[in-house]
Amino acid sequence: MRYHRSDVVERAVAVLDEYGLESLTMRRLASELGVQPSALYHHVPNKQSLLAAVADEILQRGSRPRSAERWDRRVIEICAELRDAMLAYRDGAEVVVTAHTFGLGAREPAAALRSALADGGLPGELVDIGTRAILHLVFGHTVEEQTAMQAASAGAIDRNPGGAADFEQGLQLLLDGLRARVSAT
Secondary structure (H helix, E strand, O other), X not given: OOOOHHHHHHHHHHHHHHHOHHHOOHHHHHHHHOXXXXXXXXXXXXXXXXXXXXXXXXXXXXXOOOOOOOHHHHHHHHHHHHHHHHHOOOXXXXXXXXXXXXXXXXXXXXXXXXXXXXXXXXXXXXXXXXXXXXXXXXXXXXXXXXXXXXXHHOOOOOOOOOOHHHHHXXXXXXXXXXXXXXXXX
């Protein structure tokens, strides 16, 4: 049976969601597809490339129409979409953060945030700093939230993770600072 790259990525997302990141190995994925591990290298050159493709697939599956016109409302839409996409899959946040950090994938949210911040009137250097600060908030909050949800479901902790309301308040605090910078220029 011949597989295409999309089949490999789709199965990798399923393995991630069912078993977690630690079990998403090239050997495991090959076994799931019924091929030798070496056959996977025709589709992805290494595990880092596979994780980048999985991250991009997670983000693509989580994309939704954006309708906000104001720059700050666009930032909220982008961040909520990113958070929801990462939370939709077991260890999704860790995969997306890793791909982004290594510069291998998950680029769309950063580009969309840069565009929104630039449209908001922030000077160029603050567009880059603001984009990184917002991504740090989204990534950090979502990784912690996903880790806490998994730990709570396993009975390892008995507290609820900070959810959507906590996320939105943190994002609003950051946006308040960015709005103040726009007003000052």
